[in-house]
Amino acid sequence: VVVGERAVREDGRRRREAIVMKAVELASLDGVQGLTIGHLAAELEMSKSGVYAHFGSKQELQLATIARASVLFTDRVIEPAAAQPPGLGRVIAFCDSFLRYVRRGDLPGGCFFASATLELGGRPGPVKQAVAEHQRSTWTLLYSYLAEAVGTGDLAESEDLQHLMLELQGILLAANSRYVVEDDDGVLTLAASVVRRRLGVPDGWTPRRVTPD
Amino acid sequence: VVVGERAVREDGRRRREAIVMKAVELASLDGVQGLTIGHLAAELEMSKSGVYAHFGSKQELQLATIARASVLFTDRVIEPAAAQPPGLGRVIAFCDSFLRYVRRGDLPGGCFFASATLELGGRPGPVKQAVAEHQRSTWTLLYSYLAEAVGTGDLAESEDLQHLMLELQGILLAANSRYVVEDDDGVLTLAASVVRRRLGVPDGWTPRRVTPD
Numbered sequence: 001v002v003v004g005e006r007a008v009r010e011d012g013r014r015r016r017e018a019i020v021m022k023a024v025e026l027a028s029l030d031g032v033q034g035l036t037i038g039h040l041a042a043e044l045e046m047s048k049s050g051v052y053a054h055f056g057s058k059q060e061l062q063l064a065t066i067a068r069a070s071v072l073f074t075d076r077v078i079e080p081a082a083a084q085p086p087g088l089g090r091v092i093a094f095c096d097s098f099l100r101y102v103r104r105g106d107l108p109g110g111c112f113f114a115s116a117t118l119e120l121g122g123r124p125g126p127v128k129q130a131v132a133e134h135q136r137s138t139w140t141l142l143y144s145y146l147a148e149a150v151g152t153g154d155l156a157e158s159e160d161l162q163h164l165m166l167e168l169q170g171i172l173l174a175a176n177s178r179y180v181v182e183d184d185d186g187v188l189t190l191a192a193s194v195v196r197r198r199l200g201v202p203d204g205w206t207p208r209r210v211t212p213d
Numbered sequence: 214v215v216v217g218e219r220a221v222r223e224d225g226r227r228r229r230e231a232i233v234m235k236a237v238e239l240a241s242l243d244g245v246q247g248l249t250i251g252h253l254a255a256e257l258e259m260s261k262s263g264v265y266a267h268f269g270s271k272q273e274l275q276l277a278t279i280a281r282a283s284v285l286f287t288d289r290v291i292e293p294a295a296a297q298p299p300g301l302g303r304v305i306a307f308c309d310s311f312l313r314y315v316r317r318g319d320l321p322g323g324c325f326f327a328s329a330t331l332e333l334g335g336r337p338g339p340v341k342q343a344v345a346e347h348q349r350s351t352w353t354l355l356y357s358y359l360a361e362a363v364g365t366g367d368l369a370e371s372e373d374l375q376h377l378m379l380e381l382q383g384i385l386l387a388a389n390s391r392y393v394v395e396d397d398d399g400v401l402t403l404a405a406s407v408v409r410r411r412l413g414v415p416d417g418w419t420p421r422r423v424t425p426d
Contacts, residue, residue: 029335031244108335114390115331121393122242122321132394163407166391166400170383173390177327178382180334181345187379194376 016054016064019044023065024072028107031119032062032127059127066130069112073134076101078141086148088155088199089207091168094142095195096206098172099188102179110180113138114173139169155199164198171195229267229277232257236278237285241320244332245275245340272340279343282325286347289314291354299361301368301412302420304381307355308408309419311385312401315392323393326351327386352382368412377411384408 022044027035037058041048055061081094102110109115113134120128143165149155155164175191178184193203235257240248250271254261268274294307315323322328326347333341356378362368368377388404391397406416 030246031332033243034247110331110334115334117390117394118323118328118331119244121323121328128394135391135394162403163410166384166387166403166407167380167411169391170385170387171379172383173386174379174383177330177386178348178379181330181341181348190375190379194379197376198380 012054017068019046019051019054020064020068023061024069024112025107027062027065027069028109028112028115032065032116032131033119033123035062035065037061062127063130066116066127066134069116070134072106073101073111073113073138076104076106078138081145084207086145087152088149088201091142091145091149091199092195092201092205093207094145095168095172096192099175099191102176103185103188110176114176139165142168167198168195171198225267230281232259232264232267233277233281236274237282237325238320240275240278240282241322241325241328245278245329245344246332246336248275248278250274275340276343279329279340279347282329283347285319286314286324286326286351289317289319291351294358297420299358300365301362301414304355304358304362304412305408305414305418306420307358308381308385309405312388312404315389316398316401323389327389352378355381380411381408384411 019040023035023040026040026043030039035058037048037051037055040061041051044051051061055064077094077097080097081090084090084093098111113131116131117135120131143161146155146159146161146164150157150159150161171191171194175187178187196203196205232253236248236253239253239256243252248271250261250264250268253274254264257264264274268277290307290310293310294303297303297306311324326344329344330348333344356374359368359372359374359377363370363372363374384404384407388400391400409416409418
């Protein structure tokens with residue numbers, strides 16, 4: 001009986017995970033506000049009440065979607081950077097991973113959080129807060145990578161890290177925006193060069209591969 | 214009778230303009246895809262058929278909204294730059310005007326086109342094309358300002374203008390994104406400093422005022 005209960009729970013968990021992953025895809029096309037239980041149910045060929053049972057409200061679904069998109073971002077962008085030793089290699093790994101995450105096209109609308117931030121900017125509330133929280137923790141992490149690179153001597157002590165942060169964020173956001181609108185991945189290659197020139201490393205230089213891709 | 218007809222036409226033009234301006238505001242909150250004739254009619258306390266008479270279809274309304282947002286962008290961002298003589302002053306006027314346009318908060322969701330680009334990225338069609346066309350012409354214009362600044366000797370011939378373009382676009386987009394999510398205009402001031410440092414002009418330097426604000 002205990003094994004049976006565990007199997008049922010495991011099955012429910014897997015179903016919920018499949019629903020949330022589909023919700024991330026749909027939200028990347030229609031926006032977090034455009035996500036509805038009805039549309040999601042139709043895409044999954046489930047009943048609305050079946051989807052509703054997993055979330056209970058549209059806001060609950062939106063928050064679960066943002067949490068799942070955050071796990072995807074961590075997996076694609078942060079983990080490859082965290083696997084590098086401190087220094088410029090880690091900063092460049094972060095930027096390269098971001099550009100690769102956009103190019104892979106897991107999400108048809110480019111970076112989930114770049115879109116969600118602008119979509120929800122004018123809509124204060126728990127859903128905007130969840131997106132803001134992801135953004136804060138991501139950019140705080142990149143800032144800590146820059147500070148580490150000053151510590152290792154890869155970046156000069158005189159470097160203004162708030163300036164450099166805004167520049168790197170900007171290169172990544174501009175690349176994402178132009179890739180989405182121009183459907184040409186040349187801008188992602190250009191962005192990788194711009195990052196390297198800004199950080200004073202040779203074009204084409206890559207951090208040592210420390211994890212399998 | 215002729216005067217009467219002209220007055221009727223003028224009245225219709227003004228009504229259409231008021232509807233489209235409200236549509237720009239609503240689209241900045243709910244997205245271009247989230248814009249509906251029903252919602253717009255409710256906001257304007259008009260009948261749906263009254264709004265429908267001016268546009269005929271949702272796509273027509275979306276295209277008119279994008280065209281109106283483009284006029285607003287030209288007015289706020291491009292005209293102050295075009296009023297400057299060629300050189301770095303014009304480039305900086307463009308960036309400053311963009312940051313001022315975001316700060317003014319005419320649109321609660323920040324720059325209309327930054328949002329619309331990411332919203333419509335995964336949705337090919339005439340509406341995405343209209344946004345892409347605005348983006349192309351805006352960035353082509355900024356590129357021509359950079360080329361002029363090489364011509365006047367304000368920028369070195371060795372400057373890679375494709376790199377510099379992506380960096381400036383990036384600083385503006387990152388500032389817009391952080392302003393929208395953090396509700397703190399300090400990032401707009403920071404961005405103005407970063408633009409100046411990147412272009413090699415002193416912090417706080419401003420182009421000579423050539424038009425009344």
